[in-house]
Amino acid sequence: MKINVVKNVMEASDAMADENRRRMDAAGVVAINVLSAPGSGKTTLLEKTIPLLAPRYRCAVLVGDLQTTRDAERLGDLGAPITQINTGRGCHLSPAEVAEGLDTLELDKIDLLFIENVGNMVCPAAFDLGEHFRAVLLSTPEGDDKVAKYPTLFQPADVILLTKIDLLDVLEYDSQRVRDDLSKLNTRAPLIECCPLSGAGLEEWAGWLRERFSEK
Amino acid sequence: MKINVVKNVMEASDAMADENRRRMDAAGVVAINVLSAPGSGKTTLLEKTIPLLAPRYRCAVLVGDLQTTRDAERLGDLGAPITQINTGRGCHLSPAEVAEGLDTLELDKIDLLFIENVGNMVCPAAFDLGEHFRAVLLSTPEGDDKVAKYPTLFQPADVILLTKIDLLDVLEYDSQRVRDDLSKLNTRAPLIECCPLSGAGLEEWAGWLRERFSEK
Numbered sequence: 001m002k003i004n005v006v007k008n009v010m011e012a013s014d015a016m017a018d019e020n021r022r023r024m025d026a027a028g029v030v031a032i033n034v035l036s037a038p039g040s041g042k043t044t045l046l047e048k049t050i051p052l053l054a055p056r057y058r059c060a061v062l063v064g065d066l067q068t069t070r071d072a073e074r075l076g077d078l079g080a081p082i083t084q085i086n087t088g089r090g091c092h093l094s095p096a097e098v099a100e101g102l103d104t105l106e107l108d109k110i111d112l113l114f115i116e117n118v119g120n121m122v123c124p125a126a127f128d129l130g131e132h133f134r135a136v137l138l139s140t141p142e143g144d145d146k147v148a149k150y151p152t153l154f155q156p157a158d159v160i161l162l163t164k165i166d167l168l169d170v171l172e173y174d175s176q177r178v179r180d181d182l183s184k185l186n187t188r189a190p191l192i193e194c195c196p197l198s199g200a201g202l203e204e205w206a207g208w209l210r211e212r213f214s215e216k
Numbered sequence: 217m218k219i220n221v222v223k224n225v226m227e228a229s230d231a232m233a234d235e236n237r238r239r240m241d242a243a244g245v246v247a248i249n250v251l252s253a254p255g256s257g258k259t260t261l262l263e264k265t266i267p268l269l270a271p272r273y274r275c276a277v278l279v280g281d282l283q284t285t286r287d288a289e290r291l292g293d294l295g296a297p298i299t300q301i302n303t304g305r306g307c308h309l310s311p312a313e314v315a316e317g318l319d320t321l322e323l324d325k326i327d328l329l330f331i332e333n334v335g336n337m338v339c340p341a342a343f344d345l346g347e348h349f350r351a352v353l354l355s356t357p358e359g360d361d362k363v364a365k366y367p368t369l370f371q372p373a374d375v376i377l378l379t380k381i382d383l384l385d386v387l388e389y390d391s392q393r394v395r396d397d398l399s400k401l402n403t404r405a406p407l408i409e410c411c412p413l414s415g416a417g418l419e420e421w422a423g424w425l426r427e428r429f430s431e432k
Contacts, residue, residue, distance in 0.1 A: 037254045038337050038366070039358025066338065068364050089368055091307065091338035119365075121254050122282065122307035122336050141357035141380065142255025148284050149335075150254070152305055164357065170386060172413075197388075 013127060016095035020102060020130025027107035030213050031115060033129050035153060036137035037146075038119030041163040043071045044196040045137065045205075046114055050078045052206045057111045057213060062101040064093040064118045071116065081105055092124035093117050099130075111213060121146070125153040133158040133212055136189075140164045144174045147181035154182065157189045159208055166195045229343060232311035236318060236346025243323035246429050247331060249345050251369060252353035253362075254335030257379040259287045260412040261353065261421075262330050266294045268422045273327045273429060278317040280309040280334045287332065297321055308340035309333050315346075327429060337362070341369040349374040349428055352405075356380045360390045363397035370398065373405045375424055382411045 024031050034042050043063075050059045060081040063071045072084035083104045085097050098115060105113070115131060117124040136157040138146055141164060147154050154160065162178065175193070182191060190208065194201025240247050250258050259279075266275045276297040279287045288300035299320045301313050314331060321329070331347060333340040352373040354362055357380060363370050370376065378394065391409070398407060406424065410417025 037335070037358075038362055039253065039355075065365055067367055068361075070361055070365065089338075089342065091336075118338065119253070120307075120336055120338050122305075122334065123339060126305065139255075139357065141355065141383065142253075145284075145286055146254055149281055149286065151283055167357065167383065167386065170383065 013095055016099060017128040017130040020095055020098050021132070023102060024107065024113065024130065024132075027110070028216075029107050029110050029113050030133070030216050031113040031129075031131040032209070032212075033115045033117060033124075033131035033134045034137070035117045035121075035124050035134060036119060037121045037139070037142055040119070040137040040139040040142065041196045042116050042119070042137055043074055045161065045163070045202075046075060046116060047078065048196050048199055048202055049114075049206060049209070050075075050080050052202060053112065053209065054079075057210070058109060059112045059114065060105055060110045061114045061116060062093075062098060063116045064097070066090070066118065081110070087118055091118060091120050091122075092127055093129055094127060095129050112209060121150045121153050125150075125156070132216070135159045135161065137161045137163050138178070140167050140171055140173050144177040147178055147185060151185055155185050157186060159205075160186075160189050160191045161205060162191060162193045163196055165193050165200065166198060229311055232315060233344040233346040236311055236314055237348070239318060240323065240329065240346065240348075243326070244432075245323050245326050245329050246349070246432050247329040247345075247347040248425070248428075249331045249333060249340075249347035249350045250353070251333045251337075251340050251350060252335060253337045253355070253358055256335070256353040256355040256358065257412045258332050258335070258353055259290055261377070261379070261418075262291060262332060263294065264412050264415055264418055265330075265422060265425070266291075266296050268418060269328065269425065270295075273426070274325060275328045275330065276321055276326045277330045277332060278309075278314060279332045280313070282306070282334065297326070303334055307334060307336050307338075308343055309345055310343060311345050328425060337366045337369050341366075341372070348432070351375050351377065353377045353379050354394070356383050356387055356389050360393040363394055363401060367401055371401050373402060375421075376402075376405050376407045377421060378407060378409045379412055381409045381416065382414060
């Protein structure tokens with residue numbers, strides 16, 4: 001009985017994600033679900049990425065957080081539509097919350113929609129939101145052991161960004177260990193080394209995004 | 217109906233936590249639930265803390281992780297009893313898992329039990345495991361905005377450790393912002409600035425632990 005309940009809940013969630021995807025497909029929107037631990041640089045990445053893509057690609061952001069509108073405020077100056085979704089105690093964005101977020105946007109005027117998930121390496125990985133691609137950030141100060149410890153996050157990633165590489169000089173960090181762990185788990189996603197704050201490596205990321213849009 | 221189910225699940229969870237606490241009280245064990253985002257330095261903190269407290273205080277550790285036994289292996293050389301609990305896809309330790317962990321330990325030979333939770337700023341905060349105190353780590357590279365964004369984690373903390381302060385020189389970080397946010401949320405818990413890797417600040421933390429044990 002318990003298994004059936006859980007299965008039905010996940011089926012309902014996946015059906016709503018498919019509906020989100022259908023709405024975005026109809027409007028020509030490509031959606032990227034952006035996942036990471038808290039403080040890996042998701043908001044900074046988006047702050048720097050949107051100007052790199054504009055004006056050719058019109059971007060918008062749905063920002064998930066338990067509390068506060070700080071991330072939306074940070075992104076507010078970019079001229080792109082931003083919607084904050086506060087999850088309260090919710091540990092991940094749900095497809096229903098994303099559907100409400102989509103209601104706030106003019107989808108016909110958007111090319112790329114970034115969905116900045118709640119900072120959490122576990123729960124968000126289990127939920128399809130209707131995105132087309134998943135970008136996972138891993139920041140160097142989190143340690144070089146995280147790929148093996150959080151396989152459910154890294155296995156379905158379409159692109160992985162190793163962020164805060166400017167700190168490599170002051171950290172004991174073995175990038176090769178990350179690559180070795182990824183080679184056992186996910187050989188499909190490119191690993192992009194970058195520093196969102198300085199902008200290093202972001203042209204490679206922007207290029208990856210442009211390719212996803214042209215494939216669409 | 218749905219609310220009742222959730223309530224019953226939480227009541228069962230809390231009852232099991234109480235039973236864990238009763239077992240530890242009977243054996244004179246003081247338990248610390250250690251919570252933080254992934255990579256904030258929980259394992260390094262325990263690696264450095266246990267030798268500081270030995271031999272006067274006999275320590276043991278229950279280590280929660282989705283996968284791998286890497287943390288338990290790191291702690292294995294300390295001569296203290298270590299039990300790894302792999303949660304699979306579970307985003308937090310549960311009181312039932314902790315009860316199984318307690319079965320593996322000789323509680324009469326333990327003074328301080330550290331329960332290293334799964335690296336996650338959201339879900340672990342919602343579950344009493346039977347601990348006596350909660351220690352929450354916040355590492356400087358995660359950013360100075362995390363207290364306001366994760367109030368459910370910081371509000372019930374008994375002590376907060378600001379870790380990786382050696383990186384303050386190379387980060388844009390406003391410690392006062394952390395203190396200001398804490399002043400609205402939790403004025404009870406001391407904030408200990410430390411660097412587990414170098415050992416800076418750990419004597420203050422060890423002193424806090426010794427006081428909790430003597431109060432017991």
